[in-house]
Amino acid sequence: MPFEIDHVIPESLGGLTVRENLCLSCSSCNDRKNCRTAAIDPTTGQLTPLFHPRRQTWSQHFQWRDDGLRIEGLTPVGRATVLALQLNNTVLVTARRSWVRVGWHPPKEEQVRKKRPR
Numbered sequence: 001m002p003f004e005i006d007h008v009i010p011e012s013l014g015g016l017t018v019r020e021n022l023c024l025s026c027s028s029c030n031d032r033k034n035c036r037t038a039a040i041d042p043t044t045g046q047l048t049p050l051f052h053p054r055r056q057t058w059s060q061h062f063q064w065r066d067d068g069l070r071i072e073g074l075t076p077v078g079r080a081t082v083l084a085l086q087l088n089n090t091v092l093v094t095a096r097r098s099w100v101r102v103g104w105h106p107p108k109e110e111q112v113r114k115k116r117p118r
């Protein structure tokens with residue numbers, strides 16, 4: 001699946017094309033995020049900011065479930081993001097099942113930290 005460069009804060013909402021506001025996103029997530037910066041947390045029903053990949057740490061808001069097949073939101077931000085971006089849709093879960101089988105997935109926390117630019 002090709003990656004796209006996403007504006008975390010969309011240009012339509014004043015987001016700038018600067019490193020701090022850009023991230024790689026698969027086209028599926030980028031399409032589902034669209035121009036949103038917030039979504040409903042399914043547990044509280046409250047409008048909640050989406051996960052900010054430049055400012056927040058993945059493991060504080062999400063964890064892998066079912067041996068890496070599904071992502072669970074641990075916080076309002078995590079839950080709203082999983083639902084809004086449909087991070088456990090059938091295509092992704094099927095792909096993860098193949099990646100788990102060959103040992104590519106889930107990523108180890110150390111690998112995630114090393115790849116994150118500072």
Ligand SMILES: [Zn+2]
Binds near residue numbers: 025026028029030
């Ligand atoms: Zn994605």
